[in-house]
Amino acid sequence: MRTFFNVQDIGDLDAALKEALEVKENRFGCQQLGKNKTLLMIFFNNSLRTRLSTQKAAMNLGMNVIVLDVNAGAWKLETERGIIMDGDKSEHLLEAIPVMGCYCDIIAVRSFAGLRDRDYDYAETIVNQFVKYSGRPVVAMETATVHPLQAFADLITIHEKWTELQSNPAAKCTHDRPKVVMTWAPHCRALPQAVPNSFAQWMNAADVDFVIAQPEGYELDPMFTKGAKIEYDQHKALEDADFVYAKNWSCPGVKSPADYGKILSKDMSWTIDEEHMSWTNNGYFMHCLPVRRGLIVTDEVIESDRSLVIPEAANREISAEVVLKRVLEGLEG
Amino acid sequence: MRTFFNVQDIGDLDAALKEALEVKENRFGCQQLGKNKTLLMIFFNNSLRTRLSTQKAAMNLGMNVIVLDVNAGAWKLETERGIIMDGDKSEHLLEAIPVMGCYCDIIAVRSFAGLRDRDYDYAETIVNQFVKYSGRPVVAMETATVHPLQAFADLITIHEKWTELQSNPAAKCTHDRPKVVMTWAPHCRALPQAVPNSFAQWMNAADVDFVIAQPEGYELDPMFTKGAKIEYDQHKALEDADFVYAKNWSCPGVKSPADYGKILSKDMSWTIDEEHMSWTNNGYFMHCLPVRRGLIVTDEVIESDRSLVIPEAANREISAEVVLKRVLEGLEG
């Protein structure tokens, strides 16, 4: 595996899930693979879960880790040619990125959407420069449009819970495959679409019945959602759901590019509370974290025994380890 | 050992000192214990000695280390329930702390007293949240009220010097056990009481004759000092001292809660100079560092051959290694 951005990069999902459960049982079993291999983690944006879980995963594999925090303001790379670089950009990406590739075997990059220029964001301008010029495999630690380590961890969590339910006669599992509803929920700030994009992409590829619930205007890019049912009536969407994946995102600008990155609704009736959960099939609550209580979800729901937010976070170590393991195996070849 | 905050956590002090000397002789002897174990070091406040020595100790033990710098201002955790989180706090501690616990085996936390709210500080609100919610053993790297890694390192230093003196006929060791005087000294800024609190607590538990010298109003909390002699006459206190432990602290607010965190005195006659040291039993000078020369101590005293400030700092690696070793052994069980 040379890049990890999309669900296709991981190949067969059943095989990936099987490997994830093996890795979870034996986290330190592949240290020969990572020995003397270096992961360079580059953060253009802050990180808690992604930073800790990816670093932990790399160390599990016996890798060396170098963390580089790039303050978004401080390190401006020139990207144009034919420029006299006498301004605030002290280095050209055509030098900076190959140099970073010199000192590592794998590069992981976090670079969020700016939400100002849809074309720039959706072209994945920053991370694609790393793919093109670093000479190294590149792993997304949330880019402008995708967050596949999160989506993979979410899939592992759903798989674990569903397997558990199916083997439990008392759970009365009435569906052949789980109904997973990703529902938009209100937020006070404009957030990128990376998490819902990836979750939609992974759920479409997984063996689940996937529905997206959202207000009008929040349609995600079809390149991620194609095949998914979209419901504008949240109540109807949540009926009989086995898993409720709440998330806010700002306007993806699909129908109205001028609205890209804007907050179109703060409708608090979309906040997931106990009444919302009562519409489901005794469903589980999920969120990628960090979550704003009172906006996305109530205290009662997130603290209930149906909340999977901590197991999801814990599985970030596992998704990262499987991905790094696959990339390391690719290096061997 | 599941937590390390107070002297009681380390158990028998003679055994702990014996183990410290063994660790000092053989720092890399327990790497099997730390293999594939991860220490997460969380800093809400700056650190030089604590950061370097604790990281070094963990690496001596073969552990992986992840360092997380939390700018006190940047990462505000919501602690209340029933709140609509639409302000500057983007995550609730009930999610953030369990998540951090997912990616490590031991958590070490530095979080200083704010000195504005005595009840909040002395309740150890921040670190107790880590104890309660992280699911991991928690080690104090200086909290609002204690700094036990420092106090343990200081005890090791006193023990080493006293053993050396007792085995040296020329030293004319006239005391059965060392007289240790912790003396307040002036400073230009309001400082927390964590270091003097812990030093008092550890000296009370150790086989020493312990005296606290301080101006009126600087009485430390009796939960740390109980049993210790308090002298308001510094000259009298220093007479015949074997070890002089200088430290500034702001008003602990025991007698007058309204004065908590205030500077009550800048009396420069309390600065430790050669005359002060002449009152002692050819005593050693100690300080936890960083120290402000000219306020706490003169150049002559801190640079003299009776100054133990560098050996104290060097023993921080040892105290941290013993503590982490004990915690690791607890994980095994």
Next chain:
Amino acid sequence: MRTFFNVQDIGDLDAALKEALEVKENRFGCQQLGKNKTLLMIFFNNSLRTRLSTQKAAMNLGMNVIVLDVNAGAWKLETERGIIMDGDKSEHLLEAIPVMGCYCDIIAVRSFAGLRDRDYDYAETIVNQFVKYSGRPVVAMETATVHPLQAFADLITIHEKWTELQSNPAAKCTHDRPKVVMTWAPHCRALPQAVPNSFAQWMNAADVDFVIAQPEGYELDPMFTKGAKIEYDQHKALEDADFVYAKNWSCPGVKSPADYGKILSKDMSWTIDEEHMSWTNNGYFMHCLPVRRGLIVTDEVIESDRSLVIPEAANREISAEVVLKRVLEGLEG
């Protein structure tokens, strides 16, 4: 080796180059040497290449690495004696530096010239304090006046290319030894002289024909350049050059101390473009990076197949590994 500042510290250059090529072939061959040894990297200034390459080199050698970022403004060390430290300096270097030495086996320091006080800069005040008080070997990661890890990497790069040329009959190598021209080039900011100082020092010691091309007033300190030819006519200097090492530096203040650190020229005719390169012996272009395109060099030249900027950067890992290996061998003794 106890310090690494000057070319003399590395001893015989042929032996050092031979060792560099061996290390490059077998980067992980000396891990027993670095086992349980700790490198403390202290940055008073930002770093990309130096940080990544030195950390990588230390990890190649099996060392533990602790990185300490010292914001130049935040951590002010008192250096005077007899001072009452009641200002913004919270620690004296006489405590801070020995303490840092306690927790490591080797110290690497980056501290740039301030360009305000020539005597202070050229006395290497900061790093010499580490040499004098840390008790540890000290490696320069660019100081006020030298950047030897860069110069050594440049020498390795020249040696590799020249060896390749000599073994290639088609290359028509007409010189017995390479002509290396270091040429000043314009820049929008005042830069230190560390890189050109070290490059001059190393080239003077190497088996090359070395020429410095520069405008009047940019004469480097003779302690670094002695023996080197200086040309004020860039065209004449570049004629028949095998390697063109472009670099900007501010006025070294040798002839006119009052001009120290000033920009004396922004003459864009010194920018290296294809015409400049046409004057050479099909020469290679070199630069230490980061480089400002349009000022130092044109896009065409730096992107051409005669550009060595990425191989130079890659050899930073090798120069650092040889240096750390030598220092580790010195510890054994």
